[in-house]
Amino acid sequence: MASQPPVQYNLMSPSIPNATGTSQPPLLQRPITSNGIGQPSAGSRFPVPATSNSVPVSATTNSQWARPPVSSQFAPSTMSQPSFTAAGHQQCNPAIFGQDSPRPVLETQSSGRPPSSSSGPPLNNYQSGQPIINGNLGPPLANGVRTPTAYSGVNYATPATSSMGYSSPGVPPQYASQNFMPPQLHYGSGPPMGRPAGPPVPQQQYSTGYPSYSSASGQLPPISGIHTQQLSYPAAPVLPNAPVNQFQNFNSSIDKMASQMNTMSVTQTGFDKIWGHENVDLLQVRNILPAQGVETPRIRLRQEHLNNVHCSMDIFRCTLTKIPETNSILQKSRLPLGVLIHPFKDLTQLPVIQCQTIVRCRSCRTYINPFVYFVDQRRWKCNLCFRVNDLPDEFQYDPMSNSYGDPTRRPEIKNATIEFIAPAEYMLRPPQPPVYLYLLDVSHVAAETGYLKLFCDVLLEELEKIPGDSRTQIGFITYASSVQFYNLAENLNQPHQLVVSDIEDIFLPCPNDLLVNLNESKRLVIELLEQLPLRFNNTADCNSALGAALQAAYKMVSPTGGRITVFQASLPNIGPGALKPREDPNQRAAKDVPNLNAATDFFKKFALDCSGQQVAVDLFLLGGQYMDIASLSCASKFSGGCMYHFPSFHYVHNLPQVERLEHSLRRYLTRKIGFESVMRIRCTHGLSIHTFHGNFFVRSTDLLSLPNINPDAGFGLQVSIDENLSEVQNICFQAALLYTSSKGERRIRVHTMCLPIASTVADVIQSADQQCIVGLLAKMAVDRSLHSSISDARDAIVNVCVDVLSAYKATMSSAPSGLYAPSNLRLLPLYLAALLKSVAFRTGQSTRLDDRVFAMNQLKVLPLSQLILSVYPDMYAIHNLHDQGAISQGEMVIPQPPRIHLSAEMVDSTGAYLLDTGDVIYLYVGRNIHPAFIENVLGSSSFQSLPEQMFELPELETAESERLRNFLVHLQNQRPYPAVLQLIREDSQIRHLFSSHLVDGRTESSLSYYEFLQHLKNQIK
């Protein structure tokens, strides 16, 4: 394990020179706010435009930031990637105020500021709006004192950083111009008026009546990674960004919201009830699904100023937004306690810092974060272990204002998600180069599917976009009965194929040149990719020696570490790691499913070896036949890899899978990647991490070894409460991901989440986050299925639901007769009923073992928003789209059709429906649909003439077509890579693809949602 990167050690030593050799003052760097022309970012706290250039932001009068702007860095014009700043919305949540304002703020008035809040004297200092910072902010910038030479941080806004999607030329420096003000002000005066121009971000759901900032930026490129929650309640038409009476404005927002809520039966009388802790009689409510998406609960700390800096809920989410004080309260609430994390999510905005010493707690090694408490100007108290630490001198320095003295102005203190460029002590060896090795199955079965052509074509197209630098290495291995290597040495005329047939004892036919520098040998790589599909066109070889090929790949990659990508289309049947078919096709609908676990530990041991050498294995599984994913998946499960499954892939007969593979592959090849990474998750003393979920190897109690980290990987952890927490006010979780970027930089991404404590069971239940609970329960149920059985897991899921509702009933003063759920958990039965019918857990319905095992793996690794989509897809009726309530993004007007229940009664033969399952969006067209719709949207003359296969909408010049296309674009922009659109006619043979997702209905072997509720009611005493 000697080559594994260290996580920490000896940071506080001031004598260690900076990695880049820069000297004092400490270098801070913040590429996000750049506008590309070196425009100084202004930090004015006043409603005036900070500079004439920042026009789009100038209306930001009461911006939501209760804290001063972070050191905005200016913009090297080397910034290349056109992307855009989300103005810190990821971290800082303006909408909190929008939401909180109607409610009397109990917490603010309570006994002033509690002692452990992180607002020590320094904080009060700026909360009073003192002009010190302000005065210092402007002039140096305007005078050009802060030249790039003064801040060597500028160096880092070079391609390395810009590849992460930072701001681009032309984007206003929003972040910089947020002003801050005492948070209390917001409560008095309603919602903040101006909003910085920005994209629709999660907060938008509350911004209904405000001057919408969604109108603002016409130059918004698609943002990957916005989640469905962001769509909630956006329906207010765009108001002009003008000063309106705030109260009126706000009232109108309430009205609008209430009118929208009419579809939900919770909306009895007014606003309070919606936000209040209302309960819902599940049996009485027919349409329980919120039309505009499920709202994300927010974390409300008692220290109001900290509520602005929370980590994005998409990155870090806890099943409870208030942590129970003791374990017994948790047990009484019957809710699972855990955290879901999506650590390497693509962010539109991320502060990157380079400094000489990264400030960390001396005893528990926690990184300094916004939730620490400053004892005085020179000391801080760790919020995880409560040790009082000294601050290094350089931390006093604020690079924004060039001033000393107030540590709270540092970006580390203002952002709950931050990235450090790690100095040399975070490396055990020089950062590795990006190494990509592709293993291609060329057996007869694989050649039949025709995937090789698609793979080579896509790789050829994306060759330039593969993340990497001048050191990038690439290699190829093909295998069937034997293993073929390709010598791509620069000086060769054409690629040389070397065949090794001794698969029992594999060896490398030549010591080097199998992995070659991509830039130097690009010509040969291209030639090889052009030849490969032809070479194996007519192979009759039916064997697949995957094990031997993997061993050879390991020998090639292990000296450096890197990524092994395997394309496998058949069951590996010879050589080491050979597998046998285990599935009994007659038992596909049986109650208990055997063979969910690996048949051999070959792949697991292989993965552990890989993990030790910083190699990850990613699998693309394309087989139509059984290929024992349960065994194969171990290779990526324990090496931090990822998996894709394209059942029955065929390049002619299965076009939807071809589309899917192409989309996934493009994303896979070009997405960000982190090498030799480890993730450590710390939590406040008194809590401990119980179990991890995801693809990794657990190296110690809180350390995950992730040879590769990719932006689509999610993780879950169960947490247990060991000690009484009544002494502390807040609980913190901190995830630190140390990785080597594709540019060879060692970086640390730190996310911190802070949660308040609750002391009563009712409080805990009312703070629960239903989606996150479903996410965690799904992961726990997968574990249960693997260790015990699927029927056990199904029982456990039902029991959780029964227990939670019983626990809630126990907290109610009077026990009414219905089936009551708190409004924040009202969807829990719906989701859990859907989970029971998901591919992973369903019984009684014919399910291929491979599909099931793959679905289980996905439940373990999908980030929450995609997991929810896969369990309970969003369905929209689209035959009747209208602009009422639409939101606009730039010039695009995006209609917002309500989400409807996944039940057959909602689906009418005169309608058309969109079913969004995450990677596929089904467009279902009813038999009796109005011909005008077919003509105006689908471009056909009649229902009968609709094509069987259709993967994109025709671009027609009609309003209906444009609405639907805009809506689709909007949906596509919310995911990391575009989903496949598939048209399904009502009379089509593939209709079951659509109808199998209608999970609210009854099937032969499963209960309908309503029956499930009745079952719950009978179970609850």
Next chain:
Amino acid sequence: MAFTFAAFSYICALVLDAFLIFFSIFHIIAFDELKTDYKNPIDQCSSLNPLVLPEYFIHIFFNLMFLFAGEWFTLMFNIPLIAYHIHRYLNRPVMTGAGLYDPTNIMNQDVLSKCQREGWIKLAFYLLSFFFYLYGMIRSLISS
């Protein structure tokens, strides 16, 4: 005073039981090291796994001697542990080598605490049986 087979088996059991005590102490220490992050789970499992079967065989070996010596009570005393060992080994994770511990799930808090508890209980059992074997040896030596 007679040196019977029973006395011999008690003497053997006494000596072998001392080994078992060392095994279980090693087991406890190993899991403690895992819990406090001193050791890598892969290394730790590869050092623990080779010891599992020897421990079981030693235990079964002197119980066989008790069987042949007709020490029914002592045998009854040990049978639950033998049954547990067999059950545990039949339900071990899929692995090619001998052993019980899988580095991929050993760090799970449940598994970890279960293994640690098992270590302590076994240590107590072996200590108790050590003194019982001592008593049994003396008794069988001075009887008759």
